[in-house]
Amino acid sequence: MNDLTSILSEPVARLGATTITLGHALAFGAVLFLGLFLALVIALWRSAKARAVAAAEAADHARDAEARMAGILASQAEMQGRMGAIADVFGARQAELTQSIGQRLDAMTGRLGQTMTEQTKSTHESLAKLQERLAVIDTAQGNIQSLAGQVVQLQAILSNKQTRGAFGQSRMEAIVADGLPHGAYEFQPTLSNGSRPDCLVKMPNGAPALAIDAKFPLEAWNAIRAADGADLQKVAAQAFRRDIEIHVRDIAEKYLIQGETQDIAFMFVPSESVFAEIHENFEAVVQRSHRSRIIIVSPSLLMLSIQVIQAILKDARMREQAHLIQGEVVRLMEDVARVDDRVRRLQTHFGQATKDIDDILVSTSKVTRRGQKIEALEFGTQPDGDAGPDAASRVPAAKLESGPRVADSKTGQLRLRVVEGDD
Structure with a gap:
């Protein structure tokens, strides 16, 4: 173990003032190898990820392409349907247009024939009138010669x-x-x-x-x-x-x-x-x-x-004839005076009639007010067992007009109001 340590401690190279030992070199080589290995692993992982992403994107593109192709096919089918509908509409419109043009041509032909007939008739009438005028001119020429x-x-x-x-x-x-x-x-x-x-x-x-x-x-x-x-x-x-x-x-x-x-x-x-x-x-x-x-x-x-x-x-x-005119004027003034007198008498009659009409209107207004007051009293009959304090107020109008024979004091007051309304 000491030998290994000593071996590792032996200097291998010098870099300036720094001594590089074998252990250092081995450690550096191990670190460098580890780094290279990690870099290789990372590169392989990134490559695999990139391939996976590319595959996913390719799959997505394939799906998008399929979806677009399906949409295009659907659009093409819809377009074909629309083209068919348009062709049908155009065919119907063309048939209608042909029929309308045919009808208009027939109508125009009829109108043209009628116009030609009317124009021919008008031309004949104009020629007839022209012949008549020429005859008149001939007659006038004969008159001029005469x-x-x-x-x-x-x-x-x-x-x-x-x-x-x-x-x-x-x-x-x-x-x-x-x-x-x-x-x-x-x-x-x-x-x-x-x-x-x-x-x-x-x-x-x-x-x-x-x-x-x-x-x-x-x-x-x-x-x-x-x-x-x-x-x-x-x-x-x-x-x-x-x-x-x-x-x-x-x-x-x-x-x-x-x-x-x-x-x-x-x-x-x-x-x-x-x-x-x-x-x-x-x-x-x-x-x-x-x-x-x-x-x-x-x-x-x-x-x-x-x-x-x-x-x-x-x-x-x-x-x-002035004296005759004066006499007629005098008689006319007398007639006017009589008319004025009769108009004044008629005005007096009209004034008297107006006064009578005003009096009649006053009487009718009084009668109307009396009826309104009688209607406001709400007279009516009630059973004998249900006579209450308001029984006297529902006495018939004929009893109110009986005067002193009404016994109820309240009813007597109501009758007195009616009588006062008459004045």
């Missing part, structure tokens, strides 16, 4: 002095007859000097009558319209001016009679265009006629003058 012939005839009529005078006379007579009452005018009368105006309008209140002449000279006017050059138009204008002045002088000499006719007379021009041309281009002639107290009037001015005369005549008739 009117053109009548205008030519009118021109031929106006070219004659006598027929032209008759045309102006007829227009003037139509205006006067339409505007004045019968008896307020006279056509072709004879004056005291033997002259005969075309119309004599009678004025009210004994005033002199108004003379109207309708024989306007148009020969020179037609010559002005027919003249081609300036010289010929000037000559025709002078002749027209001279004819008008002569005609104005004749009217003033024949129809202006002191005390028999008005101080003015009308010279009727049967054309508005001729009247406008005279006032525009022959101002001197117009002024000369005014100085001669002859008024040149067109159809519109004559109509306005006749309306003014009609108003004057109406006012004169109103003044003549």
Whole structure:
């Protein structure tokens, strides 16, 4: 043992100041071997654990893969079911769409046929109306041609002095007859000097009558319209001016009679265009006629003058009938006074009726209050053996109205309240 200890104590090597013995070396080798062994064991254990973990993870992955594969298969089956359902829905929808399109095409075809029928009918009606309008246009064209012939005839009529005078006379007579009452005018009368105006309008209140002449000279006017050059138009204008002045002088000499006719007379021009041309281009002639107290009037001015005369005549008739109107007004006021008196009497009757109704309402309110008080007493019959202290309060109303014959003092007080309510 000592030999072993000495052997182990023998120095093997020196490391600086440290002496390494065999025991130290053996101990170090044992420690180193033990460490290596432990490291190898730990490495083997870790390797086995790693393999176990890897195997577990592989198993888990395998299970996950199987689960995912099962899910994928289930999803695929579900997808196939859905695809089948979608295919069925699409098939049904396609059939419905085909049917709907077919129905709409049928309806559209029917509507198109109906529209075409209506359009054809409308076209036929339009063509018929067009033919009717063409017939009307043909008729109007015939009327226009007839009117053109009548205008030519009118021109031929106006070219004659006598027929032209008759045309102006007829227009003037139509205006006067339409505007004045019968008896307020006279056509072709004879004056005291033997002259005969075309119309004599009678004025009210004994005033002199108004003379109207309708024989306007148009020969020179037609010559002005027919003249081609300036010289010929000037000559025709002078002749027209001279004819008008002569005609104005004749009217003033024949129809202006002191005390028999008005101080003015009308010279009727049967054309508005001729009247406008005279006032525009022959101002001197117009002024000369005014100085001669002859008024040149067109159809519109004559109509306005006749309306003014009609108003004057109406006012004169109103003044003549003023006393009759006053008498009627007096009788009307008497009727109004009688109506007022009768209305006042009716108002008195209404007031009395209102008072009677108010009294009736007061009586009905009293009756209503009396009934309410009687209803509040709760009268009623009770057996004889069950008469108590409240028996007197349930006596019939007929007994309450008997007055002093009621013996119970409490019942007498209730009856007295009812009687007091009557007042």
